[in-house]
Amino acid sequence: MRLLSARLSARRRSPFAGLVVLLLGLVLTGGAFALFSPAQAESGQADQSTVAQGRTLFLVGCASCHGKNGEGIVTERGTQYGPPLAGVGAASVDFQVGTGRMPLARPGVQAERKKVLYNPDEIKALAAYVASLGPGPSIPTASQYSISGTDSEAVARGGQFWRTNCTACHNFAAAGGALPGGKYAPSLSGVTPKHMYEAMLTGPQQMPVFSDQVVKPSEKRDIIAYVKRLQSAPNYGGNALGSMGPVTEGMAAWIVGIGACVAFAVWIASHSVRSKKGAKA
Amino acid sequence: MSTTTNGRTAAKAPGNDKLAEAATWLDDRVGLATLAKKQIRKVFPDHWSFMLGEIALWSFVVLLLTGTFLTLWFKPSMTEVTYNGSYDLLRGVKMSEAYESALHLSFDVRGGLLMRQIHHWAANLFIAAMLVHLMRIFLTGAFRKPRELNWVIGSLLLLLGTLEGFTGYSLPDDLLSGTGIRAADGFMLAVPVVGTYVSFFLFGGQFPGDDIIPRLFTAHILLLPGILLALIGAHMLLLVFHKHTQWPGPGRTNDNVVGYPLLPVYTAKAGGFFFIVFGATALMGGLFTINPVWKFGPYDPSQVTAGSQPDWYMGWPDGALRIMPNWETHLWGFTLSWNVFLPIIVLPGVVFTAVLLLPFLEAWITGDKREHHLLQRPRNAPSRTALLVALMTFYGILWEASGNDLIATHFHLNLNYITYFNRIMVFVGPVLAFIITRRWCISLQRADRDRLLHGYESGIIMRSPEGAYAEKHLPISVDEAYTLTARDRVELPPPPGEVDSNGVANRKARGEGLRWRVRNFWFSHDIEKPTRTELEEAHHHAEHELSVRDDGHQHLTESGYTGDYELDGTPADGHQFDGRHDISGDELRKGH
């Protein structure tokens, strides 16, 4: 991130600065909303030293886009360069930074999940600092998202919530799906229960919010339990082919099925070896 | 007759009296020997592409076997039950009996999941093999007289196979199959005038109702397979009657068929191939998941999943549906949904009719009324090959359009741009494909002609004294030359006149004129095979260059020799290695 901001500030003086800022701004306008959207006002109280540490990290790693006080940066053309962070809450920071989406590596239609750049303490400090800017959803506690105690009835119920609210975008097996304009709902493989909970709570980027008042915390936990159980369930029928539905199945039928049968047909109809040298094939 | 059979059977299988007795018993009652004597040693030619239809045939047998197994447990009922089976992620969930029995088959019947998966893989393979088979028939001209009717039967099989597939994958009543039926209901509603009635009659009221699964089940296991079986029987009978086509070659003419007898070679090969197709589908069923219904959950009209696609063979009309502009007309209180009606009802009908009529269309263009039993290489019918590749491109673009969402996510592309791209390519692509394929075929024809006239590239590079390099061409074998020339010449008749010989205006002239223009377009760029004179000239030219001096070295003749190729007092032109001379012991060959 230090590298990125250094490069950006260097370019601001270059003739391309305007263009870069414009591009970043256009792209981040969308991203702005995710972090901008107010969520439940549950501000967690963190001690002042953590907040101070968070502020230090923020100034180095985030302020170049989000402003020195998290007030957001608006470009000269009026587009959002980085959205204001007051009120997004600690949960949002924990999700965005904890899944590597923030800091952005490069402009794109959508922030991608990637390598996490901060350690857990730093993320906690950043979250504490942003939470201190304005009330927002706090990081859920382990008791909220822990799925260890869920029974099979709750899991099955979680599956019904899952199919009603989530599969339309994330696909039946949580393998992800397409959205308009090059955006996508990501695959949920390897996503921790905490991050799933935070995503539902805060509605990052294009994802809608599923507030605790409507999808109750216990229902959220059931959804997570269902997804985790689904992901860890054995592949009863052999390789799952990416769990993407009939498209990959059709490809397999053509490439493996027709491919193998045609290969056998070629072998069946080929002429076997002749004992005389120079025989015609 | 019985004595004949008796005698032959006894003679053929001495020491196997029991078998002979049984054969006699049977023949006394059904008189099979007359038929058997001709068919037992019936000749089938050997070529890998002749087995594509067999893949379809054997997949169908696999479908019958596995499908029968599935019916023993599957309950085609939409009655609501609460799941209490082995799959705990759905325990307690309300679902239809059909879906519950599909889960029961998958989790509680040993081998049930395997049979479900083999059945589904075999279905995908069945239709894929029919399509590949159809393309082979078209590309090689095997649909020409007298086989047009078999082409029609084959096309009907493809259509019915597709319907059979749709009715099959709609049965488990999982979220994906239900979404497919929901869309199908939308298609029916889009039919002008009668659409709503069709939908209500099919579903027994409003969608989804509780009739559709039992009705689809009856169509899937009784009605459609019955028709399929009858048509496959007719297809096979016509194949036996016409005798299989074959590739031209030495001794392989339009009047014979050269190959191996039904018993034993073809029985072993075709029978063995059945086991291979069954084995391949069984391996796929064991190793690859297909249609994991338990992951989709039961059908609920308020749920949907990303990646809701039909099976591959319904993909192309679905792709047309996705790229269709949103046209709808409201007139006099009625609604006409062009956006659904055109791509999903009209387009498949038009395409299917066109496929059905292809043999007759080509016969009309070429005016050819002869029987054809020799296949054509695709390059030797450039326009026909180009037409098929254009159709394949059309199909392929629509096919790809039906996977636009997965293409977007997996290749990081913009869903909307893919759709715009496809809207253009579906028209431009086939035209480009036609032009490119035709030019490609013509180039290949030209290469064949060069090969006939100038021989093949030997790979021997000759260096002339002044340092120029040239590759030697050697004449091809007589067998190959015969095979390359075993095709028709195209004779284009003169354009029809506006008036006939009596000066009376020809009423059919307009039709004939169109036909002449199409025929001209169809054939005019084809490269003819060389005539006997051209071949002789080319041969003579090669011989001319090959005159041999008394010293045993050959060289360019005085007329063609310009004086610079001298090497050790003899011109070196590479003909030493043209295959017409003994080169044993030649130093230059060493190291090869």
Add this chain to the structure above:
Amino acid sequence: MTTHQEPEPGNDEAVATTAHGTTPAVVGDPIADPGLPPHEPRPTDVDPHAERRAERQVATLFGLSTLFAILFVVSYFVFDVGKNPTVIAGYGASNVALGVTLGLALLLIGIGAIQWARKLMSDVEIVEMRHPASSSEQDRADAVAALDQGISDSGIARRPLLRNSLIGALAALGLPAVVALRDLGPLPRGDLAVTVWKKGMRLVNDVAGTPIKPSDVEIGQLINGEPAVFFEDKPNGEPKFEGTRLNDAKTKAAIIIVRMKPEDITPPKGRENWGVEGILCYSKICTHVGCPISLWEQQTHHLLCPCHQSTFDLADGGKVIFGPAARSLPQLPIMVDSEGYLVAQSDFTEPVGPSYWERG
């Protein structure tokens, strides 16, 4: 260079005779037919060792197949399915083991049979002559004569009354055939135009049935909703809707509730008071072919159908902005009841779901 046209016992067609074809497609032009090349023996034809080796090879394949068939049976009984399925390396052991053993048992028979044919059965090609598909002129004439005789004997040509009345009777039989299918379904009587929604019915969260207050809904929120009646019971304790009746009703009544910043919304004329504080409610059923649709992008306010990618702008009256759907997503007018919960102002004001002829 002789053609291998061995007379086949009992198969007189397989003897070289003169050409039967009507017009040979290929006459030795420009090169004469050199005839079938001579048969060249395979190693197994001339070398007894090779022959025995091939025989052993094929027998081994068949033997292995038997082994796999037995392993199939073993797998069938060894690997459990049901509540505690045997799992090996993350795969359902029963299915994989059964599939692999069955597949190999079958494949090996096939490969063995084909290897037998390739190596050990005679590979001398035989020639069978073709005949034109058509019958001979004599046969045609005889057939026509027989047909004429039959028709003449029946008198159908001479007795037009019989002929016409029979045709009429057969044609009339089509009526029972068609009419018998009448009860396949009821006639559509405007059923597609109405849903269970009515004035004052609460909007509830799907699956749970929780009623919704505007304060529960945040900006950017999506709720997959249903009418409250789906979660209500009749006086006798049975649900008002269940089974296929529930599905029939759900097909038309499913909704999505979204909340946007009020300043982002441009309501169509006449719909200014159809929402509550930026909360809008739309049909969940796509107007294209009826897929449920809930891929909502909270920042762009776009709703995408996963089936055919129709995209609707929920901030702009559900207008179609992309894809094959022609009509806007129907909006359900909502308000707040006396207890503060979101309720419908009325049923949908237009038919939901795919277009149909009578829709208008």
